[in-house]
Amino acid sequence: MYVFDGDRPVKATIRSYTEQDFDGLIRIQQESFPPPFPSELWWNEEQLRNHIERFPQGALCVEIGGELAASVTGLRVDFDPAYADHTWEEITDRGYIRNHNPAGNTLYIVDICARPAYRKLGLGKWMMLSMYEVVVELKLERLLGGGRLPGYHRVADEMTAEDYVCSVLEGERKDPVLTFLLRCGRTPVKLVSDYLEDEESLNYAMLMEWRNPFLAAKREGF
Structure with a gap:
């Protein structure tokens, strides 16, 4: 496919990653999440090997x-909206995805990131769209994941996390992650505290989903 750097088309390939890509994937993490993001949350080879073996x-x-x-990584989980509270570590097995459930109803996004030099190409949205295709292909109910709120720390003395999210949803301000997810078609499910150790978000995250429209159409008899 082609992505665009301004008006210039740039050839890109979206594919499954393999063991030969591990060094490059770790480099993406290092460049995408510099300090104060905890370095122990960058991928390691054991995690990456689990990703390609358990849910390629x-x-x-x-x-x-x-x-x-x-890159983008996900696993299948069985999600019940009535029990939405969880942490990133719990639902992703700290990124090792040993809890991947081949019969799960939900594709859960473990991580999505792009190297800073490539962010103007819109790769995040294309990766998200590719994951929507996985949801449709596997006939899952939804794609789900926790969106960081990296802009919240700047206004935390002035408003609650709930008010911050509302201000983004009402178009009064933009958040680098929450606004991006909205542009990708994700919708809010629930604000979760202590989701991930993240100084910028004060450990908050907004659960955001994309529902499989083809399952909805099937339920309605179309």
Whole structure:
């Protein structure tokens, strides 16, 4: 496919990542989440090996000019909206996804990131759309994940996390992650505290979902 740097088309490939990509995937993490993001949350080889062995459909990367530019990782879980509270560590097994459930009803996003030099190409949205295709192909109910609120720390003395989210949803301010997820078609489910150790978000995250429209149509008899 082609992505665009301004008006210039740039050839890109979205594909499953493999063991040969591990060094490049770790580099993406290091560049995407510099300090104060905890370095122990960057991928390690054991985690990456679990991703490609347990759920290769949920382990995707973007390659441009022979280099890895971005990646997204997911696992299947059985999600009940009535019991939505969880932490990132609990639902992703700290990124090791040993709790991947092949019969789960939900594709849960463990991580999505792009190297800073490639972010103007819109790779995040293309990766999210690719994951929506996985949801449809596997006939899952939804795609779900926790969205960080990296802009919240700037106004935490002035408003609650709930008010901050509302201000983004009402268009009064933008948040780098929450606004991006909204642009990708994700909708809010629930604000979760102590989701992830993250100084910028004060450990908050907004659960955001994308519902499989084809399952909805089937339920309604179309």
